[in-house]
Every structure is written in C-alpha cells, then in structure tokens.
Amino acid sequence: SKIRAWFKRQDRDLNLVQGKAMxxxxxxxxxxxxxxVETLxxxxxxxxxxxxxxxxxxxxxxxxxxVNRLIEDAAPKDLALFPLTPREAKPGDGGVTVLGLKGLLTTMARCCNPAPGDPIVGYITRGRGATIHRQDCPNILRMKDRERMIKVTWGEAHQVYPVSxxxxxxxxxGLMNDISLIIGNENVNLIDIDIKVAQNLASILMVLEVSDISQLSRVLNRIENLPNVMEAHRQHPG
Structure with missing residues (x-):
C-alpha cells in the first residue's frame, strides 16, 4: 500500500511538473x-x-x-498584447465577428435582439463567451464593468490576421520545404519571410495570415516538431 502510494505520488509530481511546463x-x-493564470x-x-x-x-x-478561457477572461491590457488586426474581411452571412478573437463564442442578447446592420457591442461574460447587444441597449448602457466591452462587427465570416x-x-x-508544406496544409498564407543562416543555424522570421489562435497554435506545434527545429513562437513587434 505504501509502495503504491509512493508511485502515485511520483506520478503526480511528474505530471505536475510536465503540465506546468507545457x-x-x-x-x-x-x-x-x-x-x-491564477484563476484557472x-x-x-x-x-x-x-x-x-x-x-x-x-x-x-x-x-x-x-488558452481560449484565458482569452475569454482577459483584461483589456492583456488582450492588447495579443492584438490580431484584421487584414482581410469578406462579406459574410450576417454573423458576428469579435475582432481579434475569432474563436470566441457569441450569443445574441434577448433584451435588445440586435439585427444585422444594427450598431452592436460585445460584453464578455465568464464562461459563456460574449453577449452581443445593440449599442443603445438600456442594459448595456447601465453596465458599470466597461472594460468587459469589446468591439464586434457584422458580416465578417472570413477574416485573417497577420502574425509574425x-x-x-x-x-x-528541405527545411523550408517542410515548413511550407505545413503552412499550405493548414491553408495559411505566407506573406513575408526573412531567412538568415550563420554557422549552420537558421533564423527564420515570417509573417503568416491566420484565422484564429487555435490555427496559430497548430502551425507552431507542427513546425516545432520538424527535425532540426529548436523552437517556433509568435514574435511581437518591437
């Protein structure tokens, strides 16, 4: 019994360290x-x-x-670190796009029932994504928690965002060929690239057009798993 408890403890410690590192x-x-991450x-x-x-x-x-929960619960100062500015917008079917957070769940507020074309605003609710209100909705005008309001738009069903x-x-x-295959298989556009090689070490900076954070995560993960690749990460300007 003590031996089983010891092994269980070792497994927990290992999973804790691995999970935190992941x-x-x-x-x-x-x-x-x-x-x-404290509230997670x-x-x-x-x-x-x-x-x-x-x-x-x-x-x-x-x-x-x-990651999706962190984005959902993020304070505006955090979201500012992550701004994905739309590069391309195509007319959609009247759906709602949360600028920079395409994967966020949205629901229409029953209090004001916004219709396509109405000026709208999103209000982030814990655990339920964003509720979409008319900008002149009495309930939204009374909200004191102004930092939870986010910019939303109608009819942008397909947006892509440039990310370094x-x-x-x-x-x-074959390194660049393998990277290009991953990018192509994910239907991601490569719009700029800079490659420097010194002492057999390649430093590659590229700008990709991604649809959301999940797609970016998949691309980075697949690139990082390629032979000889040490790391792949998002690069913030500056």
Whole structure:
C-alpha cells in the first residue's frame, strides 16, 4: 500500500511538473506569457493550480481549452498584447465577428435582439463567451464593468490576421520545404519571410495570415516538431 502510494505520488509530481511546463511553453509560444493564470483552477473546477497542472500533464485538460478561457477572461491590457488586426474581411452571412478573437463564442442578447446592420457591442461574460447587444441597449448602457466591452462587427465570416512567427533551427536540406508544406496544409498564407543562416543555424522570421489562435497554435506545434527545429513562437513587434 505504501509502495503504491509512493508511485502515485511520483506520478503526480511528474505530471505536475510536465503540465506546468507545457502550459508555460504554450503561452510563451503564442506570445501570451503575461496572461494571468491564477484563476484557472477555479474556472476549471480544480482545488488548486497544481491540480490543474496535473490534469494538463495527464492530458485530461487540453491546452486549447485553457488558452481560449484565458482569452475569454482577459483584461483589456492583456488582450492588447495579443492584438490580431484584421487584414482581410469578406462579406459574410450576417454573423458576428469579435475582432481579434475569432474563436470566441457569441450569443445574441434577448433584451435588445440586435439585427444585422444594427450598431452592436460585445460584453464578455465568464464562461459563456460574449453577449452581443445593440449599442443603445438600456442594459448595456447601465453596465458599470466597461472594460468587459469589446468591439464586434457584422458580416465578417472570413477574416485573417497577420502574425509574425520566429523559428530557430539547425539548417538542413528541405527545411523550408517542410515548413511550407505545413503552412499550405493548414491553408495559411505566407506573406513575408526573412531567412538568415550563420554557422549552420537558421533564423527564420515570417509573417503568416491566420484565422484564429487555435490555427496559430497548430502551425507552431507542427513546425516545432520538424527535425532540426529548436523552437517556433509568435514574435511581437518591437
């Protein structure tokens, strides 16, 4: 019994360390290191942040869910670190796009029932994404929590956002071809690239057009798993 308990404890410690490292790496890779993670345990109904790290380490909680929750609960100063400015917008079917946060769940407010074409505003609600109100809705005008209001627009069903990505790798034949295949398979546009090679070390800076943070995460993960690639992460300007 004591031996089983010892092994269980060792497994927990290992999963805790691995889960914490996995989350920190993902946030660093997406340029989200400054996002506060303290409330995540409560958000996911764990007793402590350590318990959440263990769940990440065992695979019970996916990193994508955590990233989306952080974005949903983020303060405006955090979202400013992450601004994905629309580069292209095509007329859509009257849906709502949250600028820079395409994956965020949106629901129409029943109090004012906004219709396509109405001036609208989004209000972030914990755990339920954003509620869409008319800008002149009495309820939204009474809201004191102004920092939870976000800019939304009608009819932009397909948007892409330019993101700078930095890659470090040991140079090899076919490296850029492999990276290009990943980008193409994800239907991501490569709009700019700068490659420097010194002492067999390749530093690649590229600008990609992505549709949302999940797509960016997939691309970075697949590139980082290529042979000879040391790291791939989002690069903030400046």
């Amino acid at each position: 989350l920190e790496k993902e946030l660093r890779r997406l340029g989200m290191n400054d996002f506060a 345990a409560k958000d996911f109904e764990f007793r402590s942040l350590d318990d959440l790290y263990v769940a990440i380490g065992t695979g019970d909680v996916g990193l994508g869910r955590i 990505v930095a890659i470090k790798a040991y140079d090899r034949a």
